[in-house]
Amino acid sequence: MRSVLVEDGQLPPKIRDVLKSISVRGNPWNIGQEKRSEWAQGLNVKGIADAEILYYVGCTPAFDPRLQKVAMCLATALTKGGVNFGILGNDEVCCGNEIRRMGDIWSFDALKEMNLEMFKQFPIKQIITTSPHCYNTFKNEYPELSVDIKHYTQVVHELIKKKKLKFTKTLEKTVTYHDPCFLGRQNQIFDEPRAILKSIPGLRFVEMDRARERSLCCEGGGGRMWIEAHEAKERTATIRVQDALDHGAEILATACPFCILTLEDAVKSSGFEDRIKICDIMELVNQVME
Amino acid sequence: MGKVKLGVYICHCGININSTVDVEKLTRFAATLPQVTVAKNYIYLCSDPGQELIKNDIKQQGLNRIVVASCSPRMHEPTFRNVLRAAGLNPYCLEVANIREHCSWVHEDREQATLKAQGLLASAVAKARLLEPLEEKEVAVIPTALVIGGGIAGIQAALEIADKGFKVYLVEKEPSIGGHMMQLDKTFPTLDCSACILTPKMSDVGNHPNIELLTYSEVTDVKGYIGNFKVTIKKKPRYIIEDKCNACGTCASYCPVEMPDEFNMNLSKTKCLYIPFPQAVPARYVINPAYCRYTLRRECKQCEPVCKDLKAIDLKQKETFIEIDVGTIVVATGFDTFDPRLKPELGYGLYPNVITGLEFERLSSASGPTLGDIIINGKKPQNVVFVQCVGSRDKTLGNEYCSRVCCMYTAKQAHLVKDKIPDARVTVFYIDVRAFGKGFEEFYDRVKEEGIVYRRGNVSEVFKRGDTLIVRTEDTLLGHPVEVEADLVVLAVGMVPRIDSGAIAKLLKLSQSPDRFLYEAHPKLRPMDTASDGVFLAGCCQGPKDIPDTVAQACGAASRASTPLAQGKVKTEAMVSYADERTCRGCELCVEVCPYEAIELRTIERDGHLLQVAHVNEVICKGCGQCVAACLCGAMQQKSFTDEQMLSMIAALGERYE
DSSP: OOOHHHHHHHOOOHHHHHHHHHHHHHSOOOOOOOTTTTGGGGTTOOOOGGGGGEEEEOOHHHHHHHHHHHHHHHHHHHHHHHEEEOOGGGGGOOOOOHHHHHTOOOOOOOOHHHHHHHHTTTTOOOEEEESHHHHHHHHOOOOOOOOEEEEHHHHHHHHHHHHHHOOOOOOOOEEEOOOOOOTTTOOOOOOOHHHHHHTTTOOEOOOOOOOOOOOOOOTTTTTTGEEEETTOOHHHHHHHHHHHHTTTTTTEEESSSHHHHHHHHHHHHHOOOOOEEEEEEEEEEHBBBO | OOSEEEEEEEEEETTTTTTSHHHHHHHHHHHHHEEEEEEEEOOOOTSHHHHHHHHHHHHHHHHOEEEESSOOHHHHHHHHHHHHHHTTTTTTGEEEOOTTTTTGGOOOOHHHHHHHHHHHHHHHHHTTOOOOOOOOEHHHHHHHEEEEOSSSHHHHHHHHHHTOOOOEEEEESSSSSSSSSGGEEEETTHHHHHHEEEEHHHHHHHTTTTEEEOOOOEEEEEETTTEEEEEEEEEEOOOOOOOTTOOOOHHHOOOOOEOOOOTTTTSEEEEEEEEESSOOOOOOOOOOOTTTTHHHHSSOHHHHHHTTOOBBTTTTTEEEEEEEEEEEEOOOOEEEEOOOOGGGOOOOSSTTTEEEHHHHHHHTTTTTTHHHHTTTTTTTOOOEEEEEEEESSSSTBBBBBBSSHHHHHHHHHHHHHHHHSTEEEEEEESSSOOOOSHHHHHHHHHHHHHEEEEEEEEOOOEEEEEEEEEEEETTTTTTTEEEEEEEEEEEEOOEEEEETTHHHHHTTOOOOOOOOOOOOBTTTTTTOSSSSSEEOOOOSSSSSOOOHHHHHHHHHHHHHHHHHHHOEEEOOSSEEEOOTTTOOOOOOHHHHHHHTTOOOEEEEEEETTTEEEEEOOOOOTOOHHHHHOSSSSSSSSEEOOOOOOOOOOOOOOHOOOO
C-alpha cells in the first residue's frame, strides 16, 4: 500500500524529506556522513579492517545525541568483554529498514546492494547491531547475507554468562523492561535482555503485566519516528510509561533506540520526569561495570 | 482390430469453443489427418443427439477409434466412453482433446487459438491411432466397513451403514465415544440439551448387532484397496477387562490419585481410575497410565483387591494389535479447538477468567464442574465479554477460513449468561456475524433483543488494570478505540484440523487442502469422496461444520461407503502399469515410488538365469504413472500412456499447422 503511494509520489512532506536524506546522505537524519563516527571519539574503537566482528551502529545511535550515549556504553562493554570488534566508521550507511517500512522498496534494494558490497570487502564473522530494527533487517530481509547476525543483548548476555564482563558496583533500583516489537514479537528475543537486567547487582526486576509477546508497540517503528499522528489522543508510549509506574518501577529499561526516544517523549509530556527514567539496558550495565 | 478407422468429433460447446476456435476450419483440418474416416462438428456433443451422432457413425461406418475435441476429459470422458460401449466398441478406444480449458477459454486471438486447437487435435489423433482396447477387471468387496472416529459424525455414519445390514467396525481413540458434542451444554439455535440428544445414538451404537465398537484404539496401518483393505488397529491397555467390568465404580472410590478431568476441560479433578462421564459408551472404567502409581512406579495397587468378585482389574495389561479386513472406510476424525495461547495478546493461560468457548460449555453444563452455575473465581461474573473469530479468519495464523460455528455458539452462550445471571452486562465483539443456517438469524435477533450488546471490532488485547480485566479494541462502527471492563472473557475459539490430521492423511493416502483439513474429491459434486477410492469423509475432518451439517454429511458418507458393499464388486482401473520382463533389471525404483504398494519383485527365469523383475498388481495399481517416470530402462509402461503413444503425441504437437 505504502509502496504504491511512494511510487505515485503521494507522500507526506516529512516522509519525503526522510527518503531524500537517505538517498543523498545515506541516513534518515539529514546529517552529513562525515559526522557518523563522532560518537566514538576517544573510545579507541577499531575500524573493521582490523577486526573480525562488525559492530553495526545504525543511524539513530550514530547521530542522535541521546542515543550516542548508548553506542558509547555498548562499545565500552564490548571492549571490556574482549570482543574483537570494529566499525565501518563514516562508511556505514543505513540498513534500509525504515524506508522499506515507509514504502520505498526501490531505495531499500539499492541500500541493500551497497551494504552487501561493503560487507563483502571485509572477512566479517558476525554483525552486532544496536537496534532491533537493523537486526531484523539483516537477519530477515537480507537473504543473501550469510553472516551470523546478533542483537547486542544476545552478545552481552553471553559475555556476562562467561564471566567476561564483571560487575563491581550495585544499582539499587526497581527496574522493569519494555520488549521492543522487533526484538521480542518479531524475533523471539525475550529472555536475554531480562537475564542481563537480573544479573545487575542490587537491581530489583519487576515484570509488567503486558510483557513479552503481549508488549505494546511504542509507535516509533515503521517510519512513525518522523511523523506526528493526527489527533493523537492517547499514545501507547504514554500508556506504557503509566504501566511501568503502576508496577512500581523507577527505571523503564528497553533495548531499542526508537523505544528510548518515544518513551522519553512520553515521560516528558506526561510530566513524570522526576518519577521514572528511561534507560537502555547498556546504560545500566555501564553503571555497574568495573 | 484390423485397420484403424478414426472418427473425429468437434464440439462447439455453444459459444464456449466456437467463439474463439474456428470449428469449421478445425473439422476440415481433421479430415486431412491420416486414417481419419469421419470428421464432424456439433453444437453440444454431450447432448443426446450428439451422442447418437457418434453411435450411428461407429455402427454404420465401422469406426474403431474415436477422438472427441471438447472440454476437459475430467468432465465428459466417462460420457463418451459410455457412447463407445453402447455402440459395441471398447471404451478405451477413445481419446479426448481438451480444446476448451486448454485453448478457447484461455486465448483471445481466434486465428492463433485455431492453430493451437489443430495441434491439440492432431496430437490426440496420433495417439488414438495407437490405442489398444483395455479390459476392466472386477474384484469382490468385503461387505464390512470401518469408521474412524466416534464423535457425532462417526456415530451417525456407523449407525447408517449398520442399519443397511453391513458389519461396521467403529474405532475411537478415547475410552468412550461421544466426541466434542458430548461436551456441549445446549445446541444452537434450538437450545436442545446436547448430551440428551446424543446419548440415545451412543447407546444405539453400543447395542447394535452389526457394530463392533473398538474404543481406546487407534488405526496404525492401512493396506490394500477399495473392497479389500487390511487395517491394523492398536488397542491401548485400559487396565480394566472390558468384558468383566460392570461399571460399579467401587474401584474408583478407592483410587487415591487425582488428575485433571479432561472431559471438563481440566476445570475439575477426577480419579486416575475413572469413567470419562456417566453416560460413557462403553460404560467401562479405565486407568490413565500417566497418573496411576502402579503403572508409573509399581506402587499402590489399592484398586485391584477391591474388585475381588469380578476380577476386572488387570494392571499388567499390554497394548494389543488386531487386524481387520474391510471393504470401505469412513474417516470421521473431527477437529481440535484453536489454542488461544497462540494469540498471547488475549491473555489466555495468564488470567484465569479468560476462558475458551468449549470451557464455557463445561462451565454452563449441568453435568459440568459447577453443576451448571456460571461461576468464575468463586463468584458469578457481572461483566461478560465474548470475543469472536479467535483463531479463525486470521491470516497471521494461517487460518484464513471461517469456522462456521462460533458466531452462533457465542450467541447461544451470551443467551445462557443472560438466562442464568439476568443482571449481567454481556458484550460481544465481532468482525461480522454470520447467521446463515436455518433458524440462525432468528436466534441472533432474539439474543440481541435480550439486551446483549453487539459491538463491531476485532479485539486487540486483553489486559489487567488494577484487579480488572480490560478488553480493548476499536469499535469500527463508531471509529474510535473502546475499552470494556470484564470479569469473564470468553474466547470464541474456532476449529483447526486435528493435530494428527497429517498422519491420518498419510495413513489413508488422502490429501489436505490449503487450510490443512482433509481434501474431498470434488468440492461440489463429490464432497464425501476422496482421492483414495473406497475412503470417504464425514464431519469436521473435512472442514468446520455445525451438528446438522455433520449429521447430513455423515449420512452421505455412509451411503457412499455402502454402495460398493451393496454391489459386492468394484471395477478396477484399466489404465494400469505393467513391466516388460525382458527389459526390467529389478532395480526396485518403481517399488520405492509406488504410493499404493502395487509393485513387487518376482523371480523369473531368463535365458537359464534366475532374476528378479518388477510385477504390478493390476488390482491395486491406480494408474498414477509414477513408476513409469521413475523407471530408468523403459521397462515400466502404462496402458494408454505408453512411450510410443506419448512420443507420437509430442511429435504431432511439434508439427507446424496453417
